[in-house]
Structure formats: C-alpha cells, structure tokens
Amino acid sequence: MSTSTHPTPPPADAPAAHRAPVPRRSTVRAAEKRWGLLLAAPATLHTLLWIGVPIVVAIVLSFTAYDIIHPPEFAGLENYATIFTDGLFWRSVWHNVLIAAIGIPISMLLALVFATLLNRALPGRGVFRVMVFLPHITATVAVAMIWLWIYNPSENGLMNIILGVIGIGPLPFLTDPDLALGAVILVTIWQGIGLKMLIYLAALQGVDGQLYEAADIDGANFVQKFHRITVPMLRPATFFILITSLIANFQTFDLIYILTEGGPANSTSVVTYRIYQTAFQEFRVGLANAQSVILLLILIVLAFLSRRIVGGTDGD
Amino acid sequence: MATDTLTPALPRTDPSASGRTTSMRRQKRLGATAILVFLILSSLLMAAPFLWMALSSIRDPTELAQVPMPLIPQDLRLENYTDALARAPFATYARNSLILATAAAVLNVAFGSACGYALAKLRFRLAPAVFGWMVACIMIPFYATVIPVFLMVRHMPLFGGNSILGAGGTGWIDTWWALIVPGAISPFMVFLFRQFYVTTPSELIEAARLDGVSEFGIYARIMTPLIKPGLLTVALLSFEAGWNNFLWPLLVTTSDNLRVIQVGIASFRQEASTDWHLLMAGTTMAAVPMIILFLVFQRYFVDGFAASGIK
Numbered sequence: 226m227s228t229s230t231h232p233t234p235p236p237a238d239a240p241a242a243h244r245a246p247v248p249r250r251s252t253v254r255a256a257e258k259r260w261g262l263l264l265a266a267p268a269t270l271h272t273l274l275w276i277g278v279p280i281v282v283a284i285v286l287s288f289t290a291y292d293i294i295h296p297p298e299f300a301g302l303e304n305y306a307t308i309f310t311d312g313l314f315w316r317s318v319w320h321n322v323l324i325a326a327i328g329i330p331i332s333m334l335l336a337l338v339f340a341t342l343l344n345r346a347l348p349g350r351g352v353f354r355v356m357v358f359l360p361h362i363t364a365t366v367a368v369a370m371i372w373l374w375i376y377n378p379s380e381n382g383l384m385n386i387i388l389g390v391i392g393i394g395p396l397p398f399l400t401d402p403d404l405a406l407g408a409v410i411l412v413t414i415w416q417g418i419g420l421k422m423l424i425y426l427a428a429l430q431g432v433d434g435q436l437y438e439a440a441d442i443d444g445a446n447f448v449q450k451f452h453r454i455t456v457p458m459l460r461p462a463t464f465f466i467l468i469t470s471l472i473a474n475f476q477t478f479d480l481i482y483i484l485t486e487g488g489p490a491n492s493t494s495v496v497t498y499r500i501y502q503t504a505f506q507e508f509r510v511g512l513a514n515a516q517s518v519i520l521l522l523i524l525i526v527l528a529f530l531s532r533r534i535v536g537g538t539d540g541d
Numbered sequence: 542m543a544t545d546t547l548t549p550a551l552p553r554t555d556p557s558a559s560g561r562t563t564s565m566r567r568q569k570r571l572g573a574t575a576i577l578v579f580l581i582l583s584s585l586l587m588a589a590p591f592l593w594m595a596l597s598s599i600r601d602p603t604e605l606a607q608v609p610m611p612l613i614p615q616d617l618r619l620e621n622y623t624d625a626l627a628r629a630p631f632a633t634y635a636r637n638s639l640i641l642a643t644a645a646a647v648l649n650v651a652f653g654s655a656c657g658y659a660l661a662k663l664r665f666r667l668a669p670a671v672f673g674w675m676v677a678c679i680m681i682p683f684y685a686t687v688i689p690v691f692l693m694v695r696h697m698p699l700f701g702g703n704s705i706l707g708a709g710g711t712g713w714i715d716t717w718w719a720l721i722v723p724g725a726i727s728p729f730m731v732f733l734f735r736q737f738y739v740t741t742p743s744e745l746i747e748a749a750r751l752d753g754v755s756e757f758g759i760y761a762r763i764m765t766p767l768i769k770p771g772l773l774t775v776a777l778l779s780f781e782a783g784w785n786n787f788l789w790p791l792l793v794t795t796s797d798n799l800r801v802i803q804v805g806i807a808s809f810r811q812e813a814s815t816d817w818h819l820l821m822a823g824t825t826m827a828a829v830p831m832i833i834l835f836l837v838f839q840r841y842f843v844d845g846f847a848a849s850g851i852k
Contacts, residue, residue, distance in 0.1 A: 257664060261668060262667065269656065269671050279689035280681065349581075359835070362832065363591075363785075366785075374597060380610075381605060386610075500684065501788075
C-alpha cells in the first residue's frame with residue numbers, strides 16, 4: 226500500500242509527501258556513498274579473496290619449487306626456464322591454437338549463416354534455435370560422453386556407421402594420433418555454434434531495417450547488402466564472439482578429460498589439461514603455477530591482438 | 542499446399558511487389574523453401590547426437606554387440622535407467638548438483654544484484670575502481686587460479702583438522718564449503734546485473750529519496766522489482782554453471798555422498814566401461830534437467846547471453 230513502492234514518481238517540483246520531511250541533500254549524498262560501498266562490498270571482497278589473492282599466490286608460487294608435502298622453496302626463474310624447453314607444454318599450447326584456428330572460424334561462419342536465416346518470420350523458428358543451442362546448454366561432460374560413444378571404434382559407433390555407408394572404416398577416431406585432434410575439433414564446432422548464433426541474432430535484431438530498405442531502393446542484391454550492411458553492422462558482435470571464443474578455447478578441459486585424456490601420445494593435450502597433470506598428477510605445483518601464469522599472459526595478449534584485428538567495440 | 546504454410550516466411554510484402562512478375566515471386570518462394578529445408582536438415586544434424594544418446598539409453602544391450610546394429614532399438618528398455626541407478630547413486634549425485642546449483646543461483650542473485658546496483662546507480666568514491674576490478678576478473682580464467690584456490694581451500698584455518706595457520710589437516714576439502722564458497726559470486730553476474738540496472742530510470746530513485754525511503758529500501762523494494770527478468774536470467778545462468786561444473790567438484794570432493802552429477806558420470810564411466818546402454822542412460826539423466834530448464838525458460842537464458850554480448 227505504501228506510496229514508496231509505486232512505480233510512477235510524482236513530478237519533481239510537486240510538494241513532497243507531507244508525512245516525511247524532505248531529507249537534506251547532504252544527508253542523502255552521505256547515505257548514497259555509504260550504501261554504495263556497503264552493497265558493493267560482499268561481491269568485491271569475495272572476488273578479491275577468491276580471484277585476487279589466488280592470482281598473487283599463483284605468481285608467487287611460480288617462482289618456487291613446491292610439491293604440496295614440503296613447504297615451497299624459492300627457485301627463481303627455474304620454472305620458467307623449464308617451461309621454455311618443455312616440448313609437451315608448447316605442444317599443448319599449439320593444440321589450443323589449432324583448435325581455435327580451425328574450429329572458431331568454422332563455427333562462427335555457421336553461426337552467422339544460421340542467425341541470418343533465422344532473423345525473419347519463419348515457421349518453427351524457435352525450434353531451430355533451440356536445437357542449435359542445446360549443445361551449449363548441456364554439460365560438457367555429458368556432451369563428451371555422447372561423443373565418446375559416437376566415436377566408438379567398433380562398427381557400432383555412429384560415426385563409423387555413417388562412414389560405413391560410403392565404404393570407409395571403421396576408424397579408431399580417438400586412439401589414432403592423426404585423427405584424435407580432428408575429432409575433438411568437430412565436437413568444439415558442434416558445441417560452439419549455438420552461443421555464437423544467439424549473439425549474432427541479437428546483434429542482427431539491433432540492425433536498423435531502414436538500411437536494408439534504402440539498399441533495396443538503390444537496387445542492391447543480397448550479397449551486396451550482406452557485405453555492405455550486415456558485416457559492418459555486426460563488427461562489435463564479431464569482436465565479442467571472437468574474444469570470448471578464444472578465451473573459452475583456452476579453457477577447454479572437460480572435453481579432453483573425458484574424450485582422450487590428452488592422448489593418444491599427447492596428440493590432444495591442451496594447456497589446461499597439461500596444467501592439471503603437472504599439478505595434480507605430477508605434484509609439481511610451482512611449475513604448474515608458472516604454466517598458469519603463461520596461460521594468463523597468452524589470454525591477455527590474445528585480448529589485445531583480437532581488439533586490433535577486428536577493430537574493437539568502440540571508437541569507430 | 543506446402544507453399545501455403547510458407548507464406549508467412551516470405552519477407553514482408555512491400556507496396557511495389559504487386560507490380561513485379563510472378564516468376565520473381567515464385568523464385569522468392571522457392572528460396573524460402575530451400576532455406577527451410579536447409580534449416581530442417583542442419584538442425585537435425587545438430588540434434589543427432591542427442592537423439593543417438595536417447596536411442597542408446599533404451600537399447601537392449603545385446604543389440605550393442607550385434608553387427609550391423611539396428612539403428613532404431615527393437616524394443617524400449619527402460620530397465621537401463623533402473624539398472625544405472627542401481628549401479629551408481631545417481632539420485633545422490635543429482636541432489637548434490639541441485640544443492641550446488643541452487644546455492645550458486647541464490648548467492649549470485651543476492652550479492653551480484655547488490656553490487657551491480659551500486660555500480661549502476663550509486664555514486665561512491667570507489668565505484669570506478671570496483672567496476673574496473675570486476676571487468677578484469679571476468680577476463681581471468683578459473684583455470685589460471687584453480688591451483689591457488691585449491692591450496693587456499695585445503696589450508697583453510699581451523700577446518701578439517703587444520704591449525705590456525707592452516708596446516709596439518711585437509712581444510713575444506715570434501716565439504717560443502719569447498720563446493721559452494723569459492724565460486725559463490727561470479728564477477729560476470731555482477732557485470733550482467735549492472736547492465737540490467739543501467740536501463741532502469743534514475744528518476745525513481747530521486748523520487749523515493751524525496752519520499753524518505755531508505756537507500757536499501759530503494760535498492761530492494763523499488764529498483765530490483767523492475768529487473769525481475771534479469772534476476773531470473775542470472776539465477777538460471779548461475780544454476781546452469783553450477784549444474785554443469787566439473788573440474789572444481791572433481792578436485793575438492795572425494796566421498797560419494799558429496800559427488801555431483803558430472804563427476805558422477807565421469808566415475809561411472811570407469812565403473813560401467815563398455816556398457817554403453819547404461820552410460821547413455823546415466824548421461825541422459827545428467828543432461829535432461831538442464832535441457833528442460835532451458836526449454837521452459839528459454840527467453841531468459843537468451844536475454845542473458847544477448848545482454849552480455851551486445852551492451
């Protein structure tokens with residue numbers, strides 16, 4: 226009943242409610258400052274404790290030799306020197322680069338195609354959107370289990386059933402070092418289309434329809450309109466998708482853990498999986514932290530690079 | 542007849558359309574049909590792995606050894622589900638995931654909205670610094686900090702037999718604290734909330750202040766009800782992240798009664814090895830709750846991704 230919860234405010238210059246005296250401006254400012262700090266405090270303190278402190282700890286431990294049982298010992302730059310010559314670590318980085326370089330452009334292109342086609346009145350539009358998006362909403366562990374079964378090396382794996390129709394196989398997708406990374410990339414493409422499509426769809430809905438109408442009057446064809454209007458208008462969305470996809474790609478872990486455990490012969494090892502092995506299987510915690518710091522540096526460089534390449538979200 | 546149902550798919554008829562030739566219109570209709578066929582085929586392709594999972598989960602195990610295996614299971618075998626439930630405590634796993642996901646949703650909504658509101662609407666000296674910090678946090682991948690977070694949890698003072706210096710015991714390892722607390726507030730959700738509050742009218746705040754409403758009252762009873770869809774979006778995204786989380790629960794839980802469903806599936810894989818009918822039944826149980834939640838609340842999920850992407 227109280228007027229305070231009523232959504233429409235009284236006109237600013239109307240006399241305020243008679244029951245409460247108008248608060249003084251300075252008291253209001255002080256309360257605003259105090260409550261700003263109070264309301265922001267829990268989330269800020271929590272992230273300082275559980276993200277800020279760990280970053281500092283990771284950097285500090287990266288300069289130590291630490292095996293969890295004995296206290297950490299200062300080791301200078303030894304871990305970084307080890308990483309520098311650690312072939313397996315750089316191979317893992319390379320696998321991330323390959324997954325990104327092949328998988329992200331393909332899934333971005335498919336996402337753009339789907340988004341363009343779905344950005345109109347279409348029977349069953351919602352159903353298509355859901356079907357393309359389901360792989361993203363499903364846990365990667367479950368997704369990996371499904372694909373583990375699809376890639377089953379026997380004649381009864383779905384992929385081998387399909388290839389059998391054209392007379393190929395059966396192939397041991399996940400145990401052949403030449404095939405395993407490709408098999409992983411296919412899953413990342415399939416799982417990655419949905420989110421990219423949603424972001425493109427939202428961006429397309431923000432494009433002013435009058436631009437297309439003007440182009441129609443000028444006699445532009447579909448390709449011209451796509452090239453001259455859609456692509457430039459989607460630039461901020463493309464930047465956002467690229468940067469989030471790159472970051473997500475360097476965090477691929479669940480998929481590798483279930484599908485291949487980095488194998489066969491380390492042919493699908495990725496950075497996060499290598500860090501996991503170094504820390505929790507080999508107990509070289511100092512080294513694993515140095516690897517984490519490198520991962521962080523890679524992501525920061527990627528963020529700046531992709532901003533330069535795509536042109537960024539502001540300024541133009 | 543089929544073309545009749547396609548009529549709404551055509552681009553809005555512009556006034557000049559009547560003047561155009563029928564062959565052009567037919568061409569457009571053909572194009573719309575081609576698009577529809579393409580979309581049907583490709584979305585079936587996208588859904589195929591899920592269909593394969595569902596089909597395999599009701600398959601008789603003898604069919605798995607048959608070559609060639611009949612593509613469609615010969616009979617519906619729901620015992621696979623009861624068998625899977627008998628082999629591994631999926632009910633316990635699901636309950637744990639539900640608790641974890643619900644806690645993530647509640648905590649993110651409560652503290653994320655508070656911080657997001659303060660950053661969007663309240664002027665205080667540290668606001669720019671806090672906002673910059675949150676954005677920086679979004680960029681930091683969990684995998685870069687997971688080892689220190691694990692060490693902090695393990696050395697949590699006075700828990701799990703630890704001394705006040707955090708030594709000697711196992712700290713929060715294998716407790717609900719470890720599962721819930723470190724990831725309780727996501728900087729991304731704070732950012733998302735800020736975006737939602739930015740779109741609300743500040744005049745309401747000024748008016749409420751004139752009415753003598755407390756600052757907390759303005760936040761909780763006036764501004765937050767305005768972003769109800771946003772609350773649901775954050776709750777759903779947090780729930781999804783909690784339900785689908787794998788690495789962290791894998792690292793900090795060891796006992797079966799704290800194991801969450803994604804870790805449960807991974808360990809069931811060792812246990813059931815080649816019993817794919819059981820593995821797919823288990824996987825279906827892990828995947829279906831999120832799929833249903835998404836189908837019911839699709840709009841809010843989509844809003845969340847769109848808002849985070851474009852603004």
